[in-house]
Amino acid sequence: MAMLEVRDLSVNYGVIQAVKNVSFEINQGEIVTLIGANGAGKSTIVKTISGLLKPKSGQIFYLGKEIDHKSAPQIVSAGISQVAEGRHIFAGMTVMENLQMGAFLQKNHDEVSKTYKEIFERFPILQKRRSQDAATLSGGEQQMLAMGRALMAKPKLLLLDEPSMGLSPLYIQEIFKIIKELNEKGTTILLIEQNAKQALSIADRGYVLATGVVQLSGTGQELLANPEVQKVYFGG
Numbered sequence: 001m002a003m004l005e006v007r008d009l010s011v012n013y014g015v016i017q018a019v020k021n022v023s024f025e026i027n028q029g030e031i032v033t034l035i036g037a038n039g040a041g042k043s044t045i046v047k048t049i050s051g052l053l054k055p056k057s058g059q060i061f062y063l064g065k066e067i068d069h070k071s072a073p074q075i076v077s078a079g080i081s082q083v084a085e086g087r088h089i090f091a092g093m094t095v096m097e098n099l100q101m102g103a104f105l106q107k108n109h110d111e112v113s114k115t116y117k118e119i120f121e122r123f124p125i126l127q128k129r130r131s132q133d134a135a136t137l138s139g140g141e142q143q144m145l146a147m148g149r150a151l152m153a154k155p156k157l158l159l160l161d162e163p164s165m166g167l168s169p170l171y172i173q174e175i176f177k178i179i180k181e182l183n184e185k186g187t188t189i190l191l192i193e194q195n196a197k198q199a200l201s202i203a204d205r206g207y208v209l210a211t212g213v214v215q216l217s218g219t220g221q222e223l224l225a226n227p228e229v230q231k232v233y234f235g236g
């Protein structure tokens with residue numbers, strides 16, 4: 001059984017059909033990437049998995065249970081956390097306060113303290129900046145904070161929407177390294193990226209989306225070697 005199964009999913013914004021009969025699955029322990037141009041429907045899929053949008057038709061199953069009718073907090077409680085595109089940290093709050101917001105569903109204080117420790121080990125810069133307002137962080141640090149905040153909920157499945165967006169090459173390398181390490185430590189990952197080459201090189205499997213439809217799928221290596229992917233995404 002797949003950890004997450006998206007089955008024949010269609011999502012509309014009014015009359016705009018953003019996602020059309022999309023099906024894919026994520027197995028426990030995998031990094032799966034969805035790649036595609038602007039407007040392909042990637043963010044819409046992520047928002048629908050995390051309960052922020054409702055499908056027009058189709059179903060989403062998580063660990064065998066249908067979740068597409070559940071609320072966003074119920075989905076976080078079930079073990080799925082999202083890091084939204086553009087990060088959306090709370091700019092007027094400190095780093096520590098932002099992390100606290102990520103633990104809003106955690107009742108066990110000892111467990112929360114342990115999670116802080118793990119986050120600070122993973123992102124030492126956040127510990128260094130813990131009393132600073134989040135607005136004063138660099139773009140890369142804000143991305144780390146957004147990831148750290150999502151990890152405070154101890155997700156089994158982490159949804160990352162364009163984590164490399166707007167970052168300098170050095171930070172992009174760092175973020176991809178962290179994603180790989182998180183996965184090696186047991187977090188299953190859905191990675192949405194425009195940075196197709198890097199996403200496919202760390203992904204077990206990938207799906208290529210165009211105008212709301214899955215056009216290609218395969219292992220990360222197969223898609224990297226695919227002439228069509230090379231032409232469209234890597235410039236030939």
Ligand SMILES: Nc1ncnc2c1ncn2[C@@H]1O[C@H](COP(=O)(O)OP(=O)(O)OP(=O)(O)O)[C@@H](O)[C@H]1O
Binds near residue numbers: 013018036045
């Ligand atoms: N709130 C909205 N209202 C109306 N249409 C929307 C809305 N959000 C997205 N869309 C449309 O839905 C389609 C899919 O958008 P989506 O943001 O899911 O694509 P994406 O692949 O994530 O693109 P990007 O890489 O630019 O974030 C696009 O045609 C977009 O214009």
